Amino acid sequence: MNSRYIRQTSLNDFGPDGQSKLLKAKVLVVGLGGLGLPALQYLNAMGVGTLGLMDQDVIELHNLQRQVLYSEKDLGRLKLDVVLEKLTAQNSQTTFKTHDTFLTKENVLETIAAYDLIVDATDNFPTRYLINDACVILNKPFVYGALHAFEGHVSVFNYQDGPTYRCLYPEIPTIDEVPNCNENGVLGVIPGIIGTMQALEAVKVLTGVGEVLSGKLMIYNGLNQHVSKINFKANPGYKKITELQDFYETVDCDIVPSISAKTFMSYRESGKKFTLVDVRTWEEFNQNHLNEAVNIPLDNLDVFEHQIDLNKEVYIICQSGKRSELALKQLQTKHPDLTLYHILGGMNKMMTLCP
Amino acid sequence: MTILLFGITKDIVGSSTLSVPTSSITGRKTPKTVKELKQFLGDTYPELNKLSSLAIAVNNDYAEDDKTINSYDEIALIPPVSGG
Numbered sequence: 001m002n003s004r005y006i007r008q009t010s011l012n013d014f015g016p017d018g019q020s021k022l023l024k025a026k027v028l029v030v031g032l033g034g035l036g037l038p039a040l041q042y043l044n045a046m047g048v049g050t051l052g053l054m055d056q057d058v059i060e061l062h063n064l065q066r067q068v069l070y071s072e073k074d075l076g077r078l079k080l081d082v083v084l085e086k087l088t089a090q091n092s093q094t095t096f097k098t099h100d101t102f103l104t105k106e107n108v109l110e111t112i113a114a115y116d117l118i119v120d121a122t123d124n125f126p127t128r129y130l131i132n133d134a135c136v137i138l139n140k141p142f143v144y145g146a147l148h149a150f151e152g153h154v155s156v157f158n159y160q161d162g163p164t165y166r167c168l169y170p171e172i173p174t175i176d177e178v179p180n181c182n183e184n185g186v187l188g189v190i191p192g193i194i195g196t197m198q199a200l201e202a203v204k205v206l207t208g209v210g211e212v213l214s215g216k217l218m219i220y221n222g223l224n225q226h227v228s229k230i231n232f233k234a235n236p237g238y239k240k241i242t243e244l245q246d247f248y249e250t251v252d253c254d255i256v257p258s259i260s261a262k263t264f265m266s267y268r269e270s271g272k273k274f275t276l277v278d279v280r281t282w283e284e285f286n287q288n289h290l291n292e293a294v295n296i297p298l299d300n301l302d303v304f305e306h307q308i309d310l311n312k313e314v315y316i317i318c319q320s321g322k323r324s325e326l327a328l329k330q331l332q333t334k335h336p337d338l339t340l341y342h343i344l345g346g347m348n349k350m351m352t353l354c355p
Numbered sequence: 356m357t358i359l360l361f362g363i364t365k366d367i368v369g370s371s372t373l374s375v376p377t378s379s380i381t382g383r384k385t386p387k388t389v390k391e392l393k394q395f396l397g398d399t400y401p402e403l404n405k406l407s408s409l410a411i412a413v414n415n416d417y418a419e420d421d422k423t424i425n426s427y428d429e430i431a432l433i434p435p436v437s438g439g
Binding site: 031033034035036121122123124125128145146147148149151153168169170171172173174184186191217219221223228229230231232233 | 359361362363365366371406407408410412415416417431433434435436437438439
């Protein structure tokens, strides 16, 4: 054992044995945002042997307030590239595996199978349920972290005989009962606290040190530094999942007619006529947009729908592909005969294609 | 009966705690079970009825709908949160 880790190998309860368990461990971190980055920085520093990195987003200005690994000069670059660069510089002994994709029903089982532990650092319910179900099917524990404003939630699900995410929340919340990812505010330091808690739980699961936060939901309130722990039990029914559901809302792209940003780009270059509706807020639209786009924010879609030229094929775009999907569903209900598509990955993806 | 509010329930109610007054003040039946409490709160704050997975804890233990509750219990409404 080299001296790099001496400050933790000298701990009686951790020791060289704990270090060697970390070195052998393979951990997948899903999401390179507010939670994923602090979790990764510490797991990498502490000497986890293999780290899987998964995200498809590019770095935007409004990420910097909480995603402190990123610098101003990284704006517009893929998160995956920047994280790989910085973490390799931080610890050259780590093996990194990059996954340039979002987690989908199609890739989740194959992806997760290669890891011992998953860190759920995502920002949306469908992916969280997808991670849960895949982990139950493959019998993998996962460290859960989630945020709301000044509040953070942490737990370790599916650890040995312990409960799962569905034991606490059986059903995926419908898309309209949850604040949109881009409207959901969070104070910058809160993901730093929760993400590092996730790293700590990951280390405990991997090394067997301490008491894993299984069967307990920890709720941290940053406004008064109050921590609540809620005890909950496994519901045997939710431990017996054997296959994925047919449908995980936004994660499953087959249900909603969608087009990849790349395909849309070549379609655009072919000179065909189409209608492009940008459903982001006008502030976002003013920052950058595609020339031919008409701006009708999602919230005003009902009122200004008549401005959309429905005689051509209609394409819908937003920042990341979530609001465009909602807009599509809304229009589809009213005009079932129309040909509508939403653009996967939204402006984030478009910007990586046409810098 | 004191109720602690987390996540979106805090935004819906507009406060981080809520007390349910006894029936002598409101003239309404005081909820005796988790299910009755959900209905009671749903009548006052209809937005809460929209939450499909709302966990309720009684004295820091996750509670099913049939769990009985008393005026001295500490109740928490814990909806799932999604931010990351």
